[in-house]
Amino acid sequence: MDDAQEIDALHDRHMDRAIALALRGLGLVSPNPMVGCVIVRDGDEIIGEGWHQGPGTPHAEVSALEAAGDKARGATAYVTLEPCNHHGNTGPCAEVLIEAGVGEVIYALGDPNPLAAGGAERLRAAGIKVREGVGEDVARHVNRAWLHFITNKRPFVVGKTAMTMDGRIATAGGESQWITSEESRAAGHRLRFEAAAIIAGAGTIIADDPALTARTDRGTGTPLRIVLDSKARTSPGAKVYERSGKGALLATTDAAPAARLAAFKQMGVEVLVLPADDAGRPDLHALLGALHGRNIISVLVEGGGEVLGGFFDADLLDEIDIFIAPKLFGGGKPAFGGNGVDRLIEADRFSFQQIVSGGPDFRFKGVRRKEGA
DSSP states (O other): OOHHHHHHHHHHHHHHHHHHHHGGGTTTSTTSOOOEEEEEETTTEEEEEEEOOSTTSOOHHHHHHHHHGGGGTTOEEEEEEOOOOSOSSSOOHHHHHHHHTOSEEEEEEOOOOTTTOOHHHHHHHTTOEEEEOTTHHHHHHHTHHHHHHHHHSSOEEEEEEEEETTSEEEOTTOOOTTSSOHHHHHHHHHHHHHOSEEEEEHHHHHHHOOOOOEEETTEEEOOEEEEEOTTOOSOTTSGGGOOSTTOEEEEEOTTSOHHHHHHHHHTTOEEEEOOBOTTSSBOHHHHHHHHHHTTOOEEEEEEOHHHHHHHHHTTOOSEEEEEEESOOOSSSEESOOSSOOSSGGGGOOEEEEEEOOSSSOEEEEEEESSTTO
8 A cells, every 4th residue: 555545544534433423413413414523633643523413512623623622733624524614503613623723624525505615715715725525425425314405405205114025014904013023113213313303194193193202222302293184183182292302293284174273283283284285185395395494304204105105106205214024914004005106117216225134024225216306
């Protein structure tokens, strides 16, 4: 390995550490991106580390510089995202790096947010050496939901279903708990923890009365819980409408009786009346537009089958997590309702990879093939 290769390997190693730090904010920092920072002296001595821990808290660069203290002067900062150049809840990170006297800033990914971009240019103007693109692919994957939100002006949508090998989510008699294993259910709760909001349909709420909380080894998360209920058939006293955490939202239509909506509002549930689609259900494009306006960067669609099928038909799923139990029902409720595809070529919408997560079940993650959707 020549000198240039050794330097590149050193940069990669420090950026890998910064990305690992950024991931500590998974499920905690929305609507902000996950960011990690490592301050290094003399090539290999780490003198400060930091990561963004949530809205209103110091940015990763600030935390790392505080840990480094006076040693930061002349040092190199590795950051997973271009240092910001705007005043929000905190000051511009580019300015903080300049004041600390760092000699070089290496970052993975340029900031696409026009409100915050321009940090690299400001650093260069101050005489600081700047390099972009180290670890870019991994950094882009880590913040894919946030990047999608900024670029496409709608939340990143992840679908999740737990089904049998013949694609069923409930028996002919309506039993559905539990189809998959404890290990799969734990993985499902981690998906909930990572999401800013969870979407379920009225049928699921009526049949199972789920709380839709996220119970993980990192604690219990309560993202915004959204129920698609065109006629407000669900009970205002259902578990999902409990007001802890980010609360609950009833997404409905003009077909819902005013008295029913008043009952939800009295319970502290936010009511969002949306246009109806051709089937009389809340329009999903309008829903995602409203959630974008609320700074919801990602949603997890848990079902049931008609809701998942609706998102599939509307081509609004960006990723899909499928947990498959080695069981056969031979009938019952399908995992995906809706109209489905007419042609085989339309079924090639996702690229699937099997994930080994323990337990007897199979897990597949699908990532949409079409860019920019």
